[in-house]
Amino acid sequence: MKNSSEKHRLEQHIMAQKMTIIMVEAVIAMILLTVPVVFSDDLAPIPAAKAQVKAWFQANVKPLADRKATLDPALATAEATPKVIKVMQDGSGEFKTVADAIKSVPAGNTNRVIISIGPGKYNEKLRIDKTKKFVTLYGDPKALPTLVFDGTSAKFGTVESATLIVEADYFTAVNIIFLNSAPRPIGKKMGGQATAFRISGDKAALYNCQMRGFQDTHLDDTGKHFFKDCYIEGTVDFIYGRGQSIYLNNEIHVVPGDNEAMITAQARESEADNSAFVFAHCTVTGSGGTTVLGRAWRPYSRVIFAYTEMSNVITPEGWSNNLHPEFDKTLYYGEFKNTGPGADPAKRAPFTKQLAQADAQKFLSLGFIEGSKWLLPPHSV
Numbered sequence: 001m002k003n004s005s006e007k008h009r010l011e012q013h014i015m016a017q018k019m020t021i022i023m024v025e026a027v028i029a030m031i032l033l034t035v036p037v038v039f040s041d042d043l044a045p046i047p048a049a050k051a052q053v054k055a056w057f058q059a060n061v062k063p064l065a066d067r068k069a070t071l072d073p074a075l076a077t078a079e080a081t082p083k084v085i086k087v088m089q090d091g092s093g094e095f096k097t098v099a100d101a102i103k104s105v106p107a108g109n110t111n112r113v114i115i116s117i118g119p120g121k122y123n124e125k126l127r128i129d130k131t132k133k134f135v136t137l138y139g140d141p142k143a144l145p146t147l148v149f150d151g152t153s154a155k156f157g158t159v160e161s162a163t164l165i166v167e168a169d170y171f172t173a174v175n176i177i178f179l180n181s182a183p184r185p186i187g188k189k190m191g192g193q194a195t196a197f198r199i200s201g202d203k204a205a206l207y208n209c210q211m212r213g214f215q216d217t218h219l220d221d222t223g224k225h226f227f228k229d230c231y232i233e234g235t236v237d238f239i240y241g242r243g244q245s246i247y248l249n250n251e252i253h254v255v256p257g258d259n260e261a262m263i264t265a266q267a268r269e270s271e272a273d274n275s276a277f278v279f280a281h282c283t284v285t286g287s288g289g290t291t292v293l294g295r296a297w298r299p300y301s302r303v304i305f306a307y308t309e310m311s312n313v314i315t316p317e318g319w320s321n322n323l324h325p326e327f328d329k330t331l332y333y334g335e336f337k338n339t340g341p342g343a344d345p346a347k348r349a350p351f352t353k354q355l356a357q358a359d360a361q362k363f364l365s366l367g368f369i370e371g372s373k374w375l376l377p378p379h380s381v
Contacts, residue, residue: 314342
């Protein structure tokens with residue numbers, strides 16, 4: 001048992017330690033207050049001015065040499081030793097068909113394989129299965145190749161109708177046209193839905209690509225995705241699925257002719273589901289006031305349009321609960337600082353939100369798709 005003097009000395013020692021800790025914490029706090037805040041790519045918001053987007057992208061999506069420490073280790077390894085194979089219809093490449101080039105990628109692939117596709121139309125139905133990670137399809141920016149097939153829901157089922165189906169992670173595409181050439185669906189007749197592109201893998205990026213078709217053109221199925229400088233067209237539900245995706249500087253074009261058209265049919269299933277379609281600095285083109293930005297495919301459907309220019313193709317109501325008023329309390333349809341005749345909030349459906357900046361910013365950074373772990377600039381050949 002300690003005597004009184006020992007107890008006194010112990011108490012003094014403990015008090016001195018506490019004072020030291022308090023002083024150290026105060027010094028750290030002062031240092032933190034004087035250090036400028038530096039955003040990581042997970043925090044840097046997409047700028048409000050469209051003219052600043054290019055510089056923002058270059059500052060926040062740096063090449064491999066500057067990113068090895070933050071990337072998924074498997075991706076960093078894959079990107080270190082890329083392999084390029086060529087597809088040319090005239091026989092001057094290793095392959096004449098895209099299907100044969102994809103077939104040459106081994107199951108369990110661990111290196112980036114860039115399939116460079118020559119100009120022309122390739123009438124093929126294609127699949128990159130989940131065993132073939134790290135595949136890039138690359139086309140000449142001056143002569144985009146077209147991958148085309150006429151698959152329909154009647155023939156394959158809607159989700160299997162796509163010209164290209166990607167099930168693998170870490171897929172990228174640059175300068176490619178994905179086209180479903182099936183005829184336009186007539187009225188409400190079933191079986192005419194026809195998808196051009198389906199992405200079901202995680203951590204995928206598309207740059208300067210086109211998805212062309214009518215109903216159900218683009219299936220953003222599941223996973224984290226990034227689409228930049230792309231063109232997507234269609235009529236009904238032509239961007240659909242439950243991807244967790246950012247669309248930056250894309251043109252979303254409503255093909256004229258339908259009495260009713262819907263751009264998105266997002267399929268978020270619950271409050272805990274992280275999926276959403278986020279459109280930033282896009283343009284919505286078309287005319288006629290016949291189109292809604294989204295209709296509720298599932299009760300928790302979540303879509304955000306920000307800094308987007310909307311033509312008069314958009315109806316004043318802007319959105320649809322798909323005749324499910326019980327969804328009104330669970331839908332998340334948000335708009336933030338959009339412009340153009342289709343962006344007027346005055347008559348928007350009551351279940352939609354004009355977002356405050358704090359709410360919008362949650363979706364307007366690459367952190368929403370965990371970009372620091374996987375997003376890289378477009379490949380080149």
